[in-house]
Amino acid sequence: MNVNELIEKAGFKPLNVASGDREISGVYNCDLMSVVMSKGFPGAAWVTIMANINAVAVAALTDMAVIVLAEGAALDEVMIEKAKAQDIHVLQSDKPIFETSLEIYKLINNA
Amino acid sequence: MSNLVLKYTVDAEDFTRAGEASSDVKGKLKRMGVPPDAVRKVAIAMYEGEINMVIHADGGEITVEITPSQIIMILADKGPGIKDIDKAMQAGWSTASENVRALGFGAGMGLPNMKKYSDEMKIDTVIGVGTTVTMKVNI
Numbered sequence: 001m002n003v004n005e006l007i008e009k010a011g012f013k014p015l016n017v018a019s020g021d022r023e024i025s026g027v028y029n030c031d032l033m034s035v036v037m038s039k040g041f042p043g044a045a046w047v048t049i050m051a052n053i054n055a056v057a058v059a060a061l062t063d064m065a066v067i068v069l070a071e072g073a074a075l076d077e078v079m080i081e082k083a084k085a086q087d088i089h090v091l092q093s094d095k096p097i098f099e100t101s102l103e104i105y106k107l108i109n110n111a
Numbered sequence: 112m113s114n115l116v117l118k119y120t121v122d123a124e125d126f127t128r129a130g131e132a133s134s135d136v137k138g139k140l141k142r143m144g145v146p147p148d149a150v151r152k153v154a155i156a157m158y159e160g161e162i163n164m165v166i167h168a169d170g171g172e173i174t175v176e177i178t179p180s181q182i183i184m185i186l187a188d189k190g191p192g193i194k195d196i197d198k199a200m201q202a203g204w205s206t207a208s209e210n211v212r213a214l215g216f217g218a219g220m221g222l223p224n225m226k227k228y229s230d231e232m233k234i235d236t237v238i239g240v241g242t243t244v245t246m247k248v249n250i
């Protein structure tokens with residue numbers, strides 16, 4: 001499943017969409033950047049509440065497919081500018097981290 | 112072939128730009144065809160170092176030398192120095208402030224991660240003068 005399909009099926013709000021055809025390889029959760037740096041994986045849909053600019057840098061460095069901000073996490077305008085510059089997908093979900101992650105997991109695994 | 116040398120300046124307390132140097136190096140290494148595993152190690156080790164320079168020192172300079180067999184990163188700052196390196200190397204030990212922690216950093220994993228993801232790491236620190244961390248990643 002790619003990012004565009006995830007937006008369509010899960011109804012997440014797109015805050016920044018780059019190419020949209022990036023494939024999602026799995027779901028990842030964590031809010032501690034050092035852990036995300038070492039455990040985040042290429043193609044991941046990273047569900048977090050860390051709506052700050054460093055999340056974009058970490059997503060770019062770990063080559064994750066998309067950041068999904070859970071709990072309707074407040075949007076930082078600087079973050080979106082950075083996401084645009086670095087072609088990082090950012091979506092927003094009103095649901096908590098677990099529900100958001102489970103929804104993505106089910107969609108990408110046809111569960 | 113001569114070695115490629117890249118130089119970056121890290122600004123103090125500027126979280127908005129932290130990661131730019133690591134990101135640039137990552138892009139260049141990828142384009143040069145460096146194996147993904149080595150690129151990932153460099154990206155993680157250098158990003159942690161960059162964040163440390165923003166959090167603890169007043170920024171600094173990063174020099175990256177790319178040789179056919181190694182990537183050498185030299186991170187030099189004029190910060191306060193590290194009082195107790197053994198403690199600083201312990202996972203979970205941190206002197207970061209509350210607002211740094213609120214951004215998802217300062218968990219005491221920076222230096223341990225830098226050691227873990229580099230093949231060689233050396234810390235030269237002088238209290239009140241600054242710290243230079245040299246990391247090498249084998250290609």
